[in-house]
Amino acid sequence: MYYLITAEDFVRVPAARLGEDIEKVVYSELEKGLPRGIFEIDGNKGVMVAIEKIDYVGEGKIIQGDGGVYFEVRFTAAAEIPTNLECVKGFVKSIMDFGVFIEIGTFDGLCHISQIFDDYGSYDGRNKMVVGKGTGKKLMAGDEVKARITTISWKDDIFYTKIGLTMRQPYLGKDEWIEIDKKIHEKDEKMKEKESKSQKEEPKGKEKDEKKEKKK
Template sequence: MYKRMKLVDTVRVAPNLLGDDVRVSVKDALKAKLEGRVDKNIGSVVAVTDIDEVGEGHILVGDGAVYYDVTFEAIVFVPVLQEVIEGEVVETVEFGAFVSIGSMDGLLHVSQITDDFMSYDGKNGRLLSKTGGRSLAEGDRVRSRIVAVSINEREPRDTKIGLTMRQHALGKMEWLEEERRPKSEQAE
């Protein structure tokens, strides 16, 4: 879930970044510091959008930079348990598919794709159902539900988000379109 949040932080602005407009320098320093950062409490900072207030600058002995207390607005992505999300398959592997769900990727384990057994076709880079004639490959759009979240602040790449498509109204978009069509059209 994307959220617009008002946050407070202290930011270091290096001497070479100080310009005519302090707000621009502070915003650039905040972007460099926070965008792409993952925090357990607020999620993944996608973008610093606006600076509300810049406090007095402080200079520490031995450091030529200026430290500002800043109140600002940011867009953050917070994966929420049981949230239904749509994303794109970015990679298929033997044990499942990785789905891009915004600023993070989630894992769709093979056991959570369909009720049918799924096998990996490494030659074509896709997952195939044993009896249903369905496949899942890179670039496919899917709708899934978040069933597990484990955020790792220190190593954001180790953050784990588990997904499922084994519920009603979830799955590959093409499968959902097929299910919506009347039975008479499906037979044609």
């Protein structure tokens, strides 16, 4: 999800800071704009979240009527580039009756209530949580979870970009759910084993009854 990328831009340096180290000024001015708007590189979209280093600063250019000086800059930045089907970690930001919003880095994703559990999930408005009817799993604001990205609808602004998530698959959701799933699986296996034994014993019982009838 996080990558180092190389980017180019023009950075405005205020006239009051022209006497300072230009590279340091450019660095601080770039950081002010973080997280930067949506960009696209090699067909993938994302957002810059940190400036790693300044690689090149060109000559300054003056625009009439503007007191600042514009420098052509090439820099290395850390970028968050979410991709479809990627597994991500995050924290539950808010609980709604239709699902939960999860903070995954710079972005917020929505996990619909039908995609939270591999179970029927119901919204408990009084306690502000979602509960699995069959499993008893619970999800509240602040919980740390793992989810998989299912859809991304990109907009020009990160706050309007929509990311769909699911936690229905094994090993997703809260870590404690893994233990719950193991116990459910073990219980199901024992039930299957018990049913299998009873089915094997039934024919023996029928054979005994048939032998008794023949003797009569």
